[in-house]
Amino acid sequence: MSRYKKLIDEANKEHLRSITRRHFLMDCVTGLGAAALGSFLAGCGSSGAGSAIPNAVAADPMAPKAPHFPGKAKSVIYLHMAGAPSQLELFDYKPALQRLHNQLCPPSLLEGKKFAFIRGVPKMLGPQAVFKQHGASGAWISDHLPHFTAMADEVSFLKAVQTDQFNHGPAQLLMQTGSARLGRPSIGSWVTYGLGTENSNLPGFVVLTSGGKTPDAGKSIWGSGFLPSVYQGVQCRTKGDPVLFLSDPEGMDRDLRKASIDAINRINEEEYTAYGDPETLARISQYELAYKMQIAVPEVMNIQNEPDYIHEMYGTQPGKESFANNCLLARKLVEKGVRFVQLYDWGWDSHGTDENLAIDYGFRNKCREIDRPITALLQDLKQRGLLDETLVVWGGEFGRTPMQENRDGKEMPFLGRDHHVEAFTIWMAGAGIKKGFTWGETDEIGYAAVKGKVAINDIHATILQQLGFDHEKLTYQFQGRPFRLTDTGGKVITPILA
Amino acid sequence: MIFLESTGSWGSLTGRMHPLLVHLPIGILILALLFVLISRLPRWQPLRAAIPFTLFLSFAAAAASCLTGYLLSQDGGYDEKTLNTHFYLGIGVAVISGLWWVTYRMLKKSPRLELLLALGMLLLISITGHYGGTLTHGDNYLEAAMPAALSSFSKKAVAAETGKYKDIGDALLYEDLVQPVLNNRCGSCHSQQKLKGGLQLETLALLRKGGENGPVLKDSLPEESELYKRIILPESDEHRMPPKGKPSLTPAETELLHWWISCGGPAGKKVKDLPKNPRISAVLAAMQPSKPVDRLATVPEKTVPPAPADAIAALTAKGLKVLPVAENSNYLSVSAFTAQGFSDADAALLLPLKEQLIWLDLSGAPVTDQVFSTLSQLKNLTKLTLKGTAIKGIALQSLNQCTGLMYLNLVQTATQTANIISLKNNKQLEQLYVAQTGIPANALQELHQQLEQLKIDTGGYRLARLPTDTLEYHKAAQQ
Numbered sequence: 001m002s003r004y005k006k007l008i009d010e011a012n013k014e015h016l017r018s019i020t021r022r023h024f025l026m027d028c029v030t031g032l033g034a035a036a037l038g039s040f041l042a043g044c045g046s047s048g049a050g051s052a053i054p055n056a057v058a059a060d061p062m063a064p065k066a067p068h069f070p071g072k073a074k075s076v077i078y079l080h081m082a083g084a085p086s087q088l089e090l091f092d093y094k095p096a097l098q099r100l101h102n103q104l105c106p107p108s109l110l111e112g113k114k115f116a117f118i119r120g121v122p123k124m125l126g127p128q129a130v131f132k133q134h135g136a137s138g139a140w141i142s143d144h145l146p147h148f149t150a151m152a153d154e155v156s157f158l159k160a161v162q163t164d165q166f167n168h169g170p171a172q173l174l175m176q177t178g179s180a181r182l183g184r185p186s187i188g189s190w191v192t193y194g195l196g197t198e199n200s201n202l203p204g205f206v207v208l209t210s211g212g213k214t215p216d217a218g219k220s221i222w223g224s225g226f227l228p229s230v231y232q233g234v235q236c237r238t239k240g241d242p243v244l245f246l247s248d249p250e251g252m253d254r255d256l257r258k259a260s261i262d263a264i265n266r267i268n269e270e271e272y273t274a275y276g277d278p279e280t281l282a283r284i285s286q287y288e289l290a291y292k293m294q295i296a297v298p299e300v301m302n303i304q305n306e307p308d309y310i311h312e313m314y315g316t317q318p319g320k321e322s323f324a325n326n327c328l329l330a331r332k333l334v335e336k337g338v339r340f341v342q343l344y345d346w347g348w349d350s351h352g353t354d355e356n357l358a359i360d361y362g363f364r365n366k367c368r369e370i371d372r373p374i375t376a377l378l379q380d381l382k383q384r385g386l387l388d389e390t391l392v393v394w395g396g397e398f399g400r401t402p403m404q405e406n407r408d409g410k411e412m413p414f415l416g417r418d419h420h421v422e423a424f425t426i427w428m429a430g431a432g433i434k435k436g437f438t439w440g441e442t443d444e445i446g447y448a449a450v451k452g453k454v455a456i457n458d459i460h461a462t463i464l465q466q467l468g469f470d471h472e473k474l475t476y477q478f479q480g481r482p483f484r485l486t487d488t489g490g491k492v493i494t495p496i497l498a
Numbered sequence: 499m500i501f502l503e504s505t506g507s508w509g510s511l512t513g514r515m516h517p518l519l520v521h522l523p524i525g526i527l528i529l530a531l532l533f534v535l536i537s538r539l540p541r542w543q544p545l546r547a548a549i550p551f552t553l554f555l556s557f558a559a560a561a562a563s564c565l566t567g568y569l570l571s572q573d574g575g576y577d578e579k580t581l582n583t584h585f586y587l588g589i590g591v592a593v594i595s596g597l598w599w600v601t602y603r604m605l606k607k608s609p610r611l612e613l614l615l616a617l618g619m620l621l622l623i624s625i626t627g628h629y630g631g632t633l634t635h636g637d638n639y640l641e642a643a644m645p646a647a648l649s650s651f652s653k654k655a656v657a658a659e660t661g662k663y664k665d666i667g668d669a670l671l672y673e674d675l676v677q678p679v680l681n682n683r684c685g686s687c688h689s690q691q692k693l694k695g696g697l698q699l700e701t702l703a704l705l706r707k708g709g710e711n712g713p714v715l716k717d718s719l720p721e722e723s724e725l726y727k728r729i730i731l732p733e734s735d736e737h738r739m740p741p742k743g744k745p746s747l748t749p750a751e752t753e754l755l756h757w758w759i760s761c762g763g764p765a766g767k768k769v770k771d772l773p774k775n776p777r778i779s780a781v782l783a784a785m786q787p788s789k790p791v792d793r794l795a796t797v798p799e800k801t802v803p804p805a806p807a808d809a810i811a812a813l814t815a816k817g818l819k820v821l822p823v824a825e826n827s828n829y830l831s832v833s834a835f836t837a838q839g840f841s842d843a844d845a846a847l848l849l850p851l852k853e854q855l856i857w858l859d860l861s862g863a864p865v866t867d868q869v870f871s872t873l874s875q876l877k878n879l880t881k882l883t884l885k886g887t888a889i890k891g892i893a894l895q896s897l898n899q900c901t902g903l904m905y906l907n908l909v910q911t912a913t914q915t916a917n918i919i920s921l922k923n924n925k926q927l928e929q930l931y932v933a934q935t936g937i938p939a940n941a942l943q944e945l946h947q948q949l950e951q952l953k954i955d956t957g958g959y960r961l962a963r964l965p966t967d968t969l970e971y972h973k974a975a976q977q
Contacts, residue, residue, distance in 0.1 A: 066822040066825050067825065070794040070823045070827065072794065146964050146966055198819045313960065313961050337833060355972065358973075360971070361971045368967065372961055383959055384957070385883065385909060
């Protein structure tokens with residue numbers, strides 16, 4: 001069989017495959033199943049019904065939309081330290097833990113508990129950092145973040161955040177989508193679904209990664225779940241072309257590119273009129289966005305023409321993949337109207353299995369890598385008048401144990417801490433968050449949350465609140481019921497709101 | 499019977515089958531009535547034969563429902579008046595359907611009488627069903643879900659709770675704050691209709707009376723008052739109120755209840771006349787009506803009419819993004835991220851929106867100082883961003899006419915110190931950003947003296963170079 005014939009054959013098969021399923025659905029609509037199917041189709045988003053946002057018109061799903069009430073934040077920058085940094089070496093100072101250093105862990109802390117790697121009876125591990133109080137607020141910050149100490153009076157620390165997942169993948173999913181299982185939209189998707197974007201030349205939700213690896217949970221943590229796929233995060237590379245295959249191929253000029261995209265979109269529009277599949281719309285707007293992005297993205301992603309003192313401040317090195325570059329990019333993107341910028345920095349999983357993952361070596365290097373950039377990001381946002389309307393969130397997916405890890409009950413080559421779900425620290429800044437405030441407290445060794453406990457969906461509720469949403473009303477009809485980011489929980493953390 | 503007695507009381511369980519059984523007579527009777535109606539058509543004539551059997555089934559099911567209903571009513575906790583009405587109406591349904599079955603052959607001869615009976619029957623089961631629903635779901639179950647158009651006809655339309663007081667200090671603690679919490683969170687079970695635990699919380703007198711286990715309120719001692727104690731029990735506790743599955747009180751509501759009991763459970767007392775602790779002060783501050791949590795200072799309180807649609811369309815055509823600051827607001831926010839060709843001449847397009855436009859962001863647009871002649875007419879503007887534009891700020895003084903301006907961003911422009919100082923008459927200006935204008939931090943002292951509340955950010959932050967910035971931690975290197 002010639003290659004040509006094979007192609008025709010495959011196209012025919014593909015066509016038949018789509019026709020059979022859709023015919024079935026169309027037949028159902030005219031028949032008895034119509035009533036039942038109504039809700040089913042709404043779940044696909046085809047009717048746009050059930051959406052809490054009446055003007056979420058199919059025509060331009062990313063058109064800017066008004067929130068429930070005037071929001072303090074217009075954008076969000078979420079700095080996720082993938083692997084989970086140790087709160088006990090950064091913000092949660094526990095002198096009592098130092099006194100217990102190297103002693104065996106009391107059985108009361110182990111009974112009925114599950115740990116990812118700790119087996120048998122581990123030893124306690126005192127803080128491996130020097131702590132001091134900083135700023136007028138007197139927040140405890142360790143010497144691992146010497147620059148960030150100047151930001152003590154800019155941020156609100158949440159010291160008693162709790163999760164129920166002690167493995168990276170599920171915990172990252174929970175942190176970023178509100179559910180430890182796959183299939184839910186990420187925070188950024190909910191935000192762009194609710195607010196759209198004011199800059200149609202750029203994606204509304206941009207993802208930047210650093211640290212050499214993408215997070216364990218994979219791309220689902222910036223996926224759109226059951227929301228239409230226009231709302232998923234667009235990952236930009238910080239080295240080489242920011243978006244792969246964005247440049248025109250050799251020999252094709254921009255007019256020809258425009259003509260071919262127009263032709264493809266016309267065919268897609270016909271397809272949409274025939275079948276009404278919202279995914280076709282997503283495809284149309286992705287093509288249009290890609291065309292506009294060809295000019296806008298290289299411009300915004302180019303950090304070369306920033307002044308030298310900005311590079312000095314962030315510690316950026318153009319052309320390299322680094323957290324510092326991503327922080328500067330985050331500021332540039334937010335300044336251009338991008339709604340949600342998600343940063344992931346990999347390499348915080350300090351178990352003590354090797355030097356890079358040792359609390360006393362690799363962890364300190366990671367801290368150095370973020371110290372200047374996060375401080376510079378906050379100051380830069382502030383001086384450009386952006387911090388008032390940009391919510392900055394920093395944190396990992398869980399915390400680390402006050403015990404030293406003893407993987408498989410053996411001594412480890414380096415100092416390390418295991419995954420810990422009962423209490424960890426996250427901070428938020430900007431956009432109506434109190435400056436120089438601490439909410440929540442852990443016990444004297446930092447094992448359990450004592451006061452001001454915060455659940456993951458409380459953080460989500462707070463993010464949505466600052467953007468102008470009642471988290472209970474930002475819903476999407478799917479599988480016959482309205483879904484929301486905070487599922488059935490979530491309380492706005494009002495004590496940290498200014 | 500001996501066997502039954504030896505296995506305990508079955509009455510309660512049988513009674514609880516009532517909500518299940520009760521739907522049978524309703525369905526079957528309606529089917530019988532339907533048969534009566536459509537069998538009048540010649541085509542459906544054969545259905546006639548099924549009517550007596552269906553009527554008999556209705557009678558049997560109705561009788562069973564009456565029996566289980568009676569057993570269920572023995573459990574208690576229902577409003578007696580509604581219960582009795584429902585009870586007798588139910589017996590009525592059973593008796594009438596039974597009689598109809600017996601006299602079916604006779605009645606058949608006068609089709610008019612039969613039709614009248616059928617319609618009467620439909621009315622009777624509807625009313626009976628409604629009273630049954632009132633018993634389980636409460637009095638205002640339907641009213642609560644009525645759309646505004648309908649509820650204005652309903653005499654029980656719930657009066658709006660808000661707006662009774664302008665300042666939280668003037669609110670009556672029990673009447674305005676505590677009673678609404680009790681109504682919202684406890685009302686569905688502890689009301690005249692349901693009377694769970696014999697306790698009603700609809701008025702202060704009933705609350706003080708307590709329930710079947712005695713009083714629920716110990717004045718000034720919240721920790722010993724059942725009313726408070728049960729609310730703070732863990733969710734898993736079987737004595738906890740509201741029980742598992744019902745929405746809990748928010749921390750603020752719990753705090754309010756605690757405070758009211760500590761004050762001795764007063765009625766008719768104003769919030770400002772009662773002693774406060776720091777916790778309740780925080781709760782009350784959040785309840786301050788003139789300053790709701792969801793309000794922003796940069797959105798004016800007075801309302802404006804909607805903006806003309808054609809003016810919005812004209813701006814949108816230029817690539818500007820125009821949208822309301824919130825769903826239910828007519829105030830607008832305009833941004834120019836995708837309108838980089840927006841010029842001084844185009845600025846006139848903003849004028850039809852001068853009432854509604856409060857947030858304007860022209861970052862990066864090639865506008866010059868001429869734009870100020872337009873901007874100064876946007877009288878309701880509260881936030882203005884001119885970052886990276888070609889303005890020199892010569893006409894900055896004209897912004898004095900924007901008397902609501904709170905936020906001004908002149909970052910990355912060629913604005914001069916003298917021009918910025920001319921802003922000194924903008925009394926309400928709170929934030930001024932002038933980074934990357936070349937203006938030194940100390941040059942704006944004068945302005946700061948004039949406007950004490952003004953926060954000026956001249957930017958130019960630097961981070962010192964620390965030895966630790968480049969220090970790499972390695973085991974080998976340290977040894």
